[in-house]
Amino acid sequence: MTTKTILPAPKEFGLQLKLYREKTGLDQIETANFFGMKQSQLANYELGTNSITIKKMEFLAAGFGVKYYYLANPNERIPDLVQMPDDLQSFVEVCLDARNKTKEERANQPKERTWSSKELHQLIDEGFFDQKKSSKQAFLKINPNISDEDVTNKYGQEIGKITSTLSKGKFSKLLDKLPAEGSTKVVYFIKCVN
Numbered sequence: 001m002t003t004k005t006i007l008p009a010p011k012e013f014g015l016q017l018k019l020y021r022e023k024t025g026l027d028q029i030e031t032a033n034f035f036g037m038k039q040s041q042l043a044n045y046e047l048g049t050n051s052i053t054i055k056k057m058e059f060l061a062a063g064f065g066v067k068y069y070y071l072a073n074p075n076e077r078i079p080d081l082v083q084m085p086d087d088l089q090s091f092v093e094v095c096l097d098a099r100n101k102t103k104e105e106r107a108n109q110p111k112e113r114t115w116s117s118k119e120l121h122q123l124i125d126e127g128f129f130d131q132k133k134s135s136k137q138a139f140l141k142i143n144p145n146i147s148d149e150d151v152t153n154k155y156g157q158e159i160g161k162i163t164s165t166l167s168k169g170k171f172s173k174l175l176d177k178l179p180a181e182g183s184t185k186v187v188y189f190i191k192c193v194n
Contacts, residue, residue, distance in 0.1 A: 011048030013057070013072050018046040020064050020071065023078050024088065030095045034088065035063055063088060114158050115142045117165060124174055124190065132187040134180065135162040 021031045021042075028046070032039040044050035045060075054068065061071035065084045070076045081089060119142045123129065128141060136151060136159050146155065166188050167177055175188040 008048065010051060012074060013052065014046045014048035016072055016074055017042075017060065020078055021046070024064075024081055024084065024092050026092060026095060030091075034091050035060065114146070114155065115139060115162060120162070120165065120171065127190075129175055129188055129190045132178070132180075132189045134185060134187050135159045135166060138162055138166070138188075 021028070024031070026034065028042050029039045032042040035042070041050065045052055057068040057071060061068040063085070064071060065079065065088070066076075081092060115138075120138065123138055123141060128138070133141075139155065139159050139162055140146065140148070140151060151159070163186065165171060166175060167186075174191060176191050177186050177188055179185070180187045
């Protein structure tokens, strides 16, 4: 015979609150924003580590469109999002749209390394750095299919990595690094051999 473990009331309420939140698809931060509270406060309610007043239970329950005693009842079916209040549904929609937009922005970020140390060495061998050149110019030489506008908007981190690479190790022994005229940026050129 199996017996159901009876949880202390705050923990059981916290579990129910978490199940309601998960039914909406919101994370703790989004849910806390909807209710105008700190994420840590919501987390403590869900963990059952903070006591909760009936007034606060009523407030949270109203947000989900139920009475407080339904919100606290583990035997009560949790309503689907479409059965919850319109303002919560609208908030969920805005949050999901923001998440999708963030995912799209990440998807549009370059994922592949667009240059290699070997290609930078090749530029040195070909005499590219016989004249003063910036990391951006080296990036564009290695990636001729990328427009100057895309370099500025999408590949700033890659250019920063090239700057870092050219400034250390074997590259620092082969190239001099000087400030670009009228700029805070640097340029590189092949070291003179006496």
